[in-house]
Amino acid sequence: MLAIIIPFYKLAYFEETIQSLANQSDQRFKVYIGDDASPECPKKIIEKYQDKFDVNYYRFNENLGSKSLTKQWQRCIDLSKSEKWIMILGDDDVLGSNVVAEFYKTIPIIDKEEIKVVRYSSQLINDKNENISTAYTHPRIEKSTTFLIKKVRSQTRSSLSEYIFNKEKVLQVGFKDYPLGWHSDDMAVLEFSDFSTIYTINEAAVFVRFSLLSISGDLTVSREKNKAKFLFYYSLLSGKFFSKDQVQILFPKLFQAYLSDKKQVMYFLRITGLCIKSGEILGYIGFLKSILHTFSKRTKESFNVK
Template sequence: MIDLAVVIPAYKAQYFEDTLSSLAAQTNKNFNVYIGDDYSPDNLRSIADKFSGRLNINYTRFPENIGPRNLVKQWKRCIDLVNNHEEWLWLFSDDDIADPDCVARFYTALGQNGDRFDIYRFNTVTIDGVGNIVQPNATGPKEESGEQMAYHLLRGERGNSMPDHIFSRAIYDYCGGFVETDFAQGADWATSVLFAQQKGICIIPQAKVYWRKSGVNISSVAAINEGAMIKGHLQFISWMLRHFGYLKNTPSGITYHMMVGAVIVNIRQVMIHHFKKLSFYNARILLNFYKSELGLSFYESIKQVYLIKEGTVPFIRKVSDLYVRFSSGLKSRIFKNSSAR
């Protein structure tokens, strides 16, 4: 019996054959492939047909392209293509690559752990458009709780993307599917955290998934769609804060205060390395978010914007610098006046 469904929300032809080749090279072929063509202008079916004798492919071409507007909805309708008998779901992508032993290692881990986990993850390596390794992402322990994973993930100490996860259909149905954000910003992270809440997550260290940062996927063009994608990322951050609200009263090694600190680190890292710039308008949005969602003072909020130096427009840096200097001078004068009394 085949227990694993590999689900590919497909749109781009550029690396699609490489993706299917990596699946066809799996040492364990005990899986079905479901391809959901998001009304692509490319002839993806002709590429899929090349693997008809090597992969058990179920191909569906949707009548409408929805990925650019709602990528999470595209994920969901692709999952809906899966037959009910597969108990495990692997949401892959149309441009990433899996090591040849990924499926075999998954079944080995599943046999060793039984029903201990609802979600398994491979470590991720970031590659560029021609397959060169850009970044060997941080690896995690063999298992950890949802709180631990989220904390380290926010701090940049874990790799995480949707294609490196295999999750049970049971937890997918129980949680009501994927967490939804604009442009799917952080939706993979939030979904991983949600699915790991009850039983934690098991990392399969021996095999890797190669996540492609090619310049043509949504993550690669973040700086172009700055405003809308920042909004999506802040939706993800808000979800994380709500989700871990229980840590205020029931800390489990990771406290709510620690999680907020990790969120602050994440926003700074994402703005510097992902979006690479910050307009005055979006700086105001961040200031308001720091105050309203994280409870920071106006001064601390300005300080956080100031710390986002690399990748920001000079005007924002100058305004932040002037304000920090002014505030520091004002505080110093107030302190001196108070001491004089």
């Protein structure tokens, strides 16, 4: 059975999310809504649709998402029961009407291949439900490390809502608690798949909302996002999950995290240690040159040197 878990906080597009569940051609799922002590009450909307599908609503007394988004995800997962599979659906994202039906069609393959992570095609929408991207599709079978490199190179995209995870694996591994949950979904895809295989369902789509109300569209939290970026790439490069060529693509992302916030001296020290340990000497020299270039430029500007 499939559990669709909605960590709730924003009411703005919530009914459209709920309506997309009512529209599912296959109703073999249960919905668990975890209200993160929101100032906006979703009860009227939930009551409106409670006869359409099996829904369980719980309001938490403490707002946890503002402190740790991943811990809010986890306590919402804990609301679920014996379901084998879970989808964590954003409270503003929308499912295509055949998402559940296509999942059940693939169960025999998923079980045979021992797949732990299932992915859908996706498309970005705005606050007016207009498509603002082309449809993103993926290889039917793809290594999660290959996917990550493609995402780093802006050749694809993903977000938490378009995945279904094996619940046992989620509970075993857990989500990495990065600031704002930024990159926590990327790491989840890698770890929940054991850095191995993702199975894609391209015949159904998840429509992901991009607006100023979403973290993706919020430009005021850049420092927190940058911290998450550093922690994510540092963790990846500290392991041995990627080929030498892939590592060459990942290291610049780690360097950028420091260059975007040079007050973080610890970033510099950890990068230095990692480069020495991994033998990334040429990349490290280029990194030092970037620091010196930036310092020289700022010094000239401060003295108004042309």
